[in-house]
Amino acid sequence: MESKSREWMQCKKSDPSVKDVVSCPCVKCNNERRKCRDEIELDLLKFGIFKSYTRWLRHGESISDQATHNNIINESNEFQEHEHDEMLDMLHEAFGVPLENDVEGERDKVSEGGDPKDAAEAFYKLMGDLELELYPGCKQFSKLSFLVKLFHIKCLTGIPDKSLEMVLSLFKEALPKDNTLPESYYEAEKIIKNLSLESIKIDACPNNCMLFWKEHADAEECVKCHASRWKKSKPSSESSTSQSKPKKIPSKTMRYFPLIPRLQRIFMPTKTAASMRWHSDERVDDPDGVMRHPADSKAWKSFDEQYPTFASEPRNVRLGLASDGFSPFRNGHIPHSTWPVVLIPYNLPPCLCMKQPSFILSMLIPGPKGPKDKIDVYLQPLIEDLKLLWEVGVETYDASKKENFRMFASLLWTISDYPAYGDLSCWSTGGAVGCPSCNSDTCSRWLSNGGKHCYMGHRRFLRMDHMWRYDGSTFDGKQELRPKPKQLSGEELLQQVNDEQAASKHTSKKRRRTKKKEKATKLWRKKSIFFELPYWSSLLIRHNLDVMHIEKNSLHPIRDPNNPTEIPKEFPPAPFTLSLEQKRNLCNFLTSVKFSDGYASNISRNSSLKERKLSGLESHDYHVILEHLLPLAIRDWPVSLSAPLIKLSEFFRELCSKALKIDELEKLEEQIGVTLCELERIFPPSFFVIMMHLPVHLASKALIAGPVQYRWMYPIERYLSKLIGYVRNKGHPEGSMAEGYLLEECLTFCSRYMDDIETKFNKQDRIYDDDGDDDISSTDCIPIFGIRGRAFGKENPRLFSTKEWEEIHYYVLNNCKEVQPFIE
Template identity: 45%
Template sequence: MDYSRDDIDGLLNDQFRDVAQAKEVYDGPNEDVKKYYNLVKEAMPKLNIPPSYNKTKCMVKNLGLDYEKIDACPNDCMLFRNDHKDDEFVILAELHTQKVMCSKTTDSLRWHDKERSKDGKLRHPADGQAWKDFDRLHPDFALDSRNVRLGLASDGFNPFRAMSISHSTWPVMLMAYNLPPWMCMKSEYSILSLLIVGPRSPGYDIDIYLQPLIDELKLLWDTGVETYDASRNQTFQMRAALMWTINDFPAYAMLSGWSIKGKLACPYCNYNTNSHYLKHSQKMCYMDHRVFLPMYHPWRSNKRSLNGKTECSPPPPLIKGTDVLNSLQDFEKVFGKKRKRSNDGPLKKRSIFCELPYWQHNLLCHNIDVMHIEKNIVDSILGTLLDILSKTKDHAKARYDLKEMRIRKNLHPKDTGDNKRTKLAKACLSMANGEKSVFCGVLKTAKLPDDCASNISRCVKLDERKLSGYKTHDAHFMLHYLLPIPIKSVLPDHVAIALICLCSFFQRLCQKVITLEELDCLEVEIREIINQLKRIYPPSFFYIMIHFPIHLANEVRLGGPVQNRWMYSTER
């Protein structure tokens, strides 16, 4: 019996018409699937395919592409696995584990040791201080260059965002950093290790779902797994270690346990974070960056333009992993949405990664994602310069904060005679409507090379003199290349210079190849840039995302180029 391609496509469309039917097919043997196999076999007799759905499932499983479905308690307090596998429960979430090994990439696993240029420049995570320190502490692991160094990235999204459905899906991806930099962040070399699905974000209880992954990482560190090396025609015991995690800041808090809110929100400055609560704006600001300047820098004694005080404190020391672990020795592990947690201090839990025997000695455990920092900075700059409602940082409440702090008296709000209106003086960063039109016009008419960014001109609203709807990579491109042009055209020199220097800092920070000397210069420059911005922008501008650039140069020194430690590849 002969079948055309249209007949086969028609049958496939009937079988997988909706999601519920597709799920039923994959959940077990199905008569419709058997009919499909028979149909394909009759149409192409010489095609070598398994005779049934079960045979296909067994074949895929033997290839190492199987997954395990683990049920979770609705309260997010435990997984039903091991001794609790047969307990009664309500199915809420699925956690898929996938193990993938490709024999064709075994040569590339040794690239970081055999082919990497070792001239002192940072091109790869192996050039960073964290990798070198790991090799020094664990020489037995570093002895075989095929042992895999991993990075973990995770973020949540709603797959039904076009519908009014509350849902949160959290894929947990692993990247192999042994590979060359042009391979290690590609999707085909990333491993989907976990898929956490449910009606809401797991929050701090994400550790419950990470247990199977941590168990496998312990096994890969202690004994490894027997692996076949096709390039050498031999088997070896392959081990693996997790170097760090990559997340946006909310996910950073979930995985590390460090609270991203409150006066100690910076995990680098930790307990020495300089913060101030703005009474009128009702938010925390982090604007005392003079502690990072040299001790005899003239800005340390500048009271009038900054916070009204002289600064004599040294920069806060970096907290060590061993110190964090020691402080959490008596920390009670509490999981579940209905249970109370201690709110004392910024640490809200003892992270499950601390169970890895080498984790406390890693120099860089959790990366601050540069991609989201750039997006937040561009939002704040554009929102304030164009005075976009709900995005500007220079508003009436911010002026009252200046009055409360007794700084920049020329910008203090002044009450009119009728006591009904408040007069706000024009700030140096304020633009007239004509200047805003020029600013937006430059971005509207910019001609961009193909595939470097989306059509940014669509995001520019000339009539309303604002930008909206641009994506994260658009913000990256504008910060690096576009914004300095209109900024130089319409803003006063002292404002334009500070903002252009900020754009230049991120452009040089994100280089694919960078030297330690350049990082030292960038570290000095960003400290002065942030303090210069403090003399221009109101305190409400300096929320935690404006503070983080202070620490980004040191992260590159520890972990290597930014391209291997941001969320672009994972989110795509």
């Protein structure tokens, strides 16, 4: 951004056609205010230039002039020096070396973290590559800057390794023979890897019992199940004749990406260090009780009250943890489940917090089978780092303030779908007490014919004076006088876990049937590893119910009046059963719907008019249908059926708003109980699986933890598809993902120092209407007409009607600031 501002000022100073007073292109003015050159220069230094302003057509410059200005810039020594300075800043901040230090000071500083010898060697090797010209006489690129930008293009566009190696060979041949490019992709990658952070391979028991780590690092077999650490080697004729021993291959290997250096790197660039204080320096508490960020939530503020020392330093990091299993192969028929663990830093502002460049991949748990409730085994290294970051902290350099501080970190909560919720929390989600919020007071019933539990009894969540509590005939024939389940605190839950573990240890052996009965009513599978964190039990919310996955009939027989004792042979359609005409109308409606580009996928492709059904919908498609299309599609249905469904749609739409008001959430909490009771009057018990019961707790969770956009799986699911793209070797998918992530992480850091090339941070929007085809300067017209757009389709000129002219005049008179003085 800074280099772009310098380019603009340099070009405009050298351009005599530009007037003394022109539109200011800074972020604040956005070409809407006219200022003199000196004022514009101050604004550009203070606020920076508008990102998408890539062609300077708002200042009288034509497309042909653009090439001329680019040539002026490329020939400028100042621009070349700036390019070198950006890369120099990148190296110093990557290794935590302040620029003002001398050479000896730099050597001492570089030697502080990790292995001093390796860090210092990598730093000075990269410094040498930065000073080395790409070829003799080349002033535009050094060896390092060229390779960094080449690998950046690879990561941004997804170029395969083989393709990049061929491109590298082509450059090697095209440039002068004495160029400094590496001979192969492997050698070039080794240079870039000097900038990347490390990953650690930790072998695991094939049965997920333990990690071969710390005191068990040299063990040959599992201490619990005695399974071998190594794969069985196949004997061959070559290996029998060879004198060397065959290499041992571990049965299962986890990739762990240490958390501490990654948190420290966030504070190394000046461009991101200041953003980590956003929640304290720039966020404003809304007096009306509106929550827009986790920092506005009751959970965040309660944590600050309990731990004021931690809260006193705004740079201390608050993290969220998300995990889910996925197949690393695009062919879904291959049974394989890899589990990544992703950390989200909540210190960042909303525009950065849930974006992929901000995510920290903590570990990759290998397949082919998921760890289930043994995920605690793999979380041990991460929990150890989190305990260190809470109890001791680590010395960290803040580049924005140019000072060292001791950084601490805490984990706020976990994010997952409901099956993974049980794995992370160790709660028994599949039994009679499947709801973790209702706990042991869960209201459930076993359906012997359906072979599953149903969760009804939502009248408990109504007001005590609600008439439905006393209306037994409409529901299950009984009055409902029980209060809603009590919400247990973290300390009460911890005591419950300890009591259950103590009881299981002292229970004598019983018959198998008794054991099955105890298993069905057991609340906890075991004690979660997260309780090792000293503050975990004091949190108001520990594990989130995922709104994304939660968003995804009673028949009365007709009897013969002449023979009422005869077994009926006919059944009327249920009130929620659609006729063929209704199905056809619903599919016609979904086929005709059109959305703004980027808002949703083309749902019309998933609607079959011939078969009158929907198929192939993704999670976000259900989100759009439930919240926006369903109320329109069923508005002609009977009110007794459409009204509760429309209320359910309104509940999720209000809950998923970017800004949540506390008083409205309290109304939603009361409303959802009534809506579920209305659904109980329509649908049979088999309809009420656990996912139909959980919405009753979503509003109360939002009252505690804030907006759901920071606690649902949509961004994580999209990140999983990114990890799938890293897979190059299908025989070792986790290894491919680890290598791809390390390279992507490194180039994401480097891209913050490349303003002259398209990156993730200055990338133009996919829909960018200012194509620059008009040579007329925006200074010649008033701002209301300065917004440009791209022409679509064939040109069809026509004359406006009298009514259209009147509408245009009315719009201008009511929206143009320049006209207002004449009207008044």
